[in-house]
Amino acid sequence: xxxxxxxxxxxxxxxxxxxxxxxxxxxxxxxxxxxxxxxxxxxxxxxxxxxxxxxxxxxxxxxxxxxxxxxxxxxxxxxxxxxxxxxxxxxxxxxxxxxxxxxxxxxxxxxxxxxxxxxxxxxxxxxxxxxxxxxxxxxxxxxxxxxxxxxxxxxxxxxxxxxxxxxxxxxxxxxxxxxxxxxxxxxxxxxxxxxxxxxxxxxxxxxxxxxxxxxxxxxxxxxxxxxxxxxxxxxxxxxxxxxxxxxx
Amino acid sequence: xxxxxxxxxxxxxxxxxxxxxxxxxxxxxxxxxxxxxxxxxxxxxxxxxxxxxxxxxxxxxxxxxxxxxxxxxxxxxxxxxxxxxxxxxxxxxxxxxxxxxxxxxxxxxxxxxxxxxxxxxxxxxxxxxxxxxxxxxxxxxxxxxxxxxxxxxxxxxxxxxxxxxxxxxxxxxxxxxxxxxxxxxxxxxxxxxxxxxxxxxxxxxxxxxxxxxxxxxxxxxxxxxxxxxxxxxxxxxxxxxxxxxx
Amino acid sequence: xxxxxxxxxxxxxxxxxxxxxxxxxxxxxxxxxxxxxxxxxxxxxxxxxxxxxxxxxxxxxxxxxxxxxxxxxxxxxxxxxxxxxxxxxxxxxxxxxxxxxxxxxxxxxxxxxxxxxxxxxxxxxxxxxxxxxxxxxxxxxxxxxxxxxxxxxxxxxxxxxxxxxxxxxxxxxxxxxxxxxxxxxxxxxxxxxxxxxxxxxxxxxxxxxxxxxxxxxxxxxxxxxxx
Amino acid sequence: xxxxxxxxxxxxxxxxxxxxxxxxxxxxxxxxxxxxxxxxxxxxxxxxxxxxxxxxxx
Numbered sequence: 001x002x003x004x005x006x007x008x009x010x011x012x013x014x015x016x017x018x019x020x021x022x023x024x025x026x027x028x029x030x031x032x033x034x035x036x037x038x039x040x041x042x043x044x045x046x047x048x049x050x051x052x053x054x055x056x057x058x059x060x061x062x063x064x065x066x067x068x069x070x071x072x073x074x075x076x077x078x079x080x081x082x083x084x085x086x087x088x089x090x091x092x093x094x095x096x097x098x099x100x101x102x103x104x105x106x107x108x109x110x111x112x113x114x115x116x117x118x119x120x121x122x123x124x125x126x127x128x129x130x131x132x133x134x135x136x137x138x139x140x141x142x143x144x145x146x147x148x149x150x151x152x153x154x155x156x157x158x159x160x161x162x163x164x165x166x167x168x169x170x171x172x173x174x175x176x177x178x179x180x181x182x183x184x185x186x187x188x189x190x191x192x193x194x195x196x197x198x199x200x201x202x203x204x205x206x207x208x209x210x211x212x213x214x215x216x217x218x219x220x221x222x223x224x225x226x227x228x229x230x231x232x233x234x235x236x237x238x239x240x241x242x243x244x245x246x247x248x
Numbered sequence: 249x250x251x252x253x254x255x256x257x258x259x260x261x262x263x264x265x266x267x268x269x270x271x272x273x274x275x276x277x278x279x280x281x282x283x284x285x286x287x288x289x290x291x292x293x294x295x296x297x298x299x300x301x302x303x304x305x306x307x308x309x310x311x312x313x314x315x316x317x318x319x320x321x322x323x324x325x326x327x328x329x330x331x332x333x334x335x336x337x338x339x340x341x342x343x344x345x346x347x348x349x350x351x352x353x354x355x356x357x358x359x360x361x362x363x364x365x366x367x368x369x370x371x372x373x374x375x376x377x378x379x380x381x382x383x384x385x386x387x388x389x390x391x392x393x394x395x396x397x398x399x400x401x402x403x404x405x406x407x408x409x410x411x412x413x414x415x416x417x418x419x420x421x422x423x424x425x426x427x428x429x430x431x432x433x434x435x436x437x438x439x440x441x442x443x444x445x446x447x448x449x450x451x452x453x454x455x456x457x458x459x460x461x462x463x464x465x466x467x468x469x470x471x472x473x474x475x476x477x478x479x480x481x482x483x484x485x486x487x488x489x490x491x492x493x494x
Numbered sequence: 495x496x497x498x499x500x501x502x503x504x505x506x507x508x509x510x511x512x513x514x515x516x517x518x519x520x521x522x523x524x525x526x527x528x529x530x531x532x533x534x535x536x537x538x539x540x541x542x543x544x545x546x547x548x549x550x551x552x553x554x555x556x557x558x559x560x561x562x563x564x565x566x567x568x569x570x571x572x573x574x575x576x577x578x579x580x581x582x583x584x585x586x587x588x589x590x591x592x593x594x595x596x597x598x599x600x601x602x603x604x605x606x607x608x609x610x611x612x613x614x615x616x617x618x619x620x621x622x623x624x625x626x627x628x629x630x631x632x633x634x635x636x637x638x639x640x641x642x643x644x645x646x647x648x649x650x651x652x653x654x655x656x657x658x659x660x661x662x663x664x665x666x667x668x669x670x671x672x673x674x675x676x677x678x679x680x681x682x683x684x685x686x687x688x689x690x691x692x693x694x695x696x697x698x699x700x701x702x703x704x705x706x707x708x709x710x711x712x713x714x715x716x717x718x719x720x721x
Numbered sequence: 722x723x724x725x726x727x728x729x730x731x732x733x734x735x736x737x738x739x740x741x742x743x744x745x746x747x748x749x750x751x752x753x754x755x756x757x758x759x760x761x762x763x764x765x766x767x768x769x770x771x772x773x774x775x776x777x778x779x
Contacts, residue, residue: 098752117734149719154718176671242768334585372573387503389586
């Protein structure tokens, strides 16, 4: 089995795999978005307390989850690249960062847009919003380091180290911010306890989360293809690809 | 042959890589009893600087008792090659063996036996000459074959032992860096342009050091443009750059 | 044929860094002056009302320590990179993680410890009551290893880069936040008479975690950047 | 069931709900379009650079 996985460690195979898979993922995420948006905006009843403003949850919660998930993907890809010297690991880690930063920014912006009607101010020192803000700093630090180092390979290896150290720090930062912040809002959905939302509200949320995840996977494959082209621009197979027929 | 992870696939035979293997088989040197197996073996080494491929398909088989002079145009990648051989930089492809042990970046086997001289002499200005030599010697983990004072005497810095290193001239700093080679019994020497900033006496000193090193059965890989006055039996030449510039 | 164990090499690195710091002790004072100026900016900004300052002073000292760290951290590796001795650190057969741990220790002794002493002095001069002062100093003592260790890692990541100091601050400050939170909450709770063992244990735990993990990361960062 | 205008009014929170959805649309669409455009541009520059006889390793 390892042999088949090993095949994806070589850039040409991964490029072909990514080129084949991403259109399908885009299609699936489009369908999921359509269903999720319809469910969230039309089908789900208004919240008895917050009224219609709770519908921002269908953007805020999926992007907040995804911002954390993308950093995990970045750190594990970096670890694969660093420990087993698999070049694809570094490439995938580099491709993740802009995506993670976009989702973190989206989570922050929608969080404050949601907080304005609910808490009356644009920014509230809520524990999760604060750790989301610090996560954005971690992403910006990663991307600043990537752009500061000219040599792409050294940048990817250094980035992998930073991502691994960052992922160890995220739970510590989250716990310390929880400790620090007195204003709590219990997590609306944790896998363990009973969801505090009605089932008709919950399904669109899971739909939107899946939509976000498949969109992330699709865009990550495209970004990875770009990084592969840049990492491997001196090789034979990239040259054939560049002069091949399908360059539209 | 795409430059991917080390040695995943044999390069396709059709690839027009110029074969840089030296034509003459390495001569058996008089002094060492004939360890004909190459001590340092590089096969299909490739090197990237940013997105630019500097060289690839580079092969080198160096045995004990030899002094390899690396010559080539500027920017041909001489320094990059020496850094790869020293295990300081990762090769973009190909394999490297020191005394039969495969070397990835960070191989202890190679470092135990290596003495390296880069473009910068590696001298800390705030420390004295003797303190610098002592620090670098203890860091390298190799056994000294003489007292530090004797090494400084051998390179002509005997009376400057206590002087702060930042007051030394460029030539004197280079001599201090060379003192480490004299002090330690490292079987492998890798030197990047050792003759720069040295006067005529300094050049002769280096040539003498290299000759003694080769006679003791040591291996040296030196990049320099000056002709090296060392016994021809030990000298090997590695042409670089010119034959690659397609 | 081993010419000395890893410990001799580690002692050599530590000794050399401390000796170099001693030889340039004139420059070591500069971050301390910056620290003092930063601490005294706040009373000028907030106004001389004594009691508000008394509450804020520990937090001001913590922020000033964090900012002063980013001044001394870049040249943990920058000087070695400039004169070429960084290659010899990487070329040593001894474990690089141990050697960079020694460099972090040297930085803690020459960069962080003086800040702690000076911070305590400034607060004592200001008349902070002893219980809060002790909590502040103990918090700084337990938390500062994290600052040196993560700082040395960031210094390795940004060695030799243009604008490295700014980038180093951007990398380290988010990771300093847990130490800042526990340190300042210890001082605040001490001022209210609340026991502060919890914060001290947390700070000590963070230091031990940083002590065990960051040397390997710093070694990997150096190998990545030297390549 | 709900009339169209009621739907867009979003119970008085129209500005917040629709601006966050608009922002989400902008961020997601930019994240989809930009990499695709960059990939096409990369392939084109590399294609022309190769025909330009730049030395590419075998």
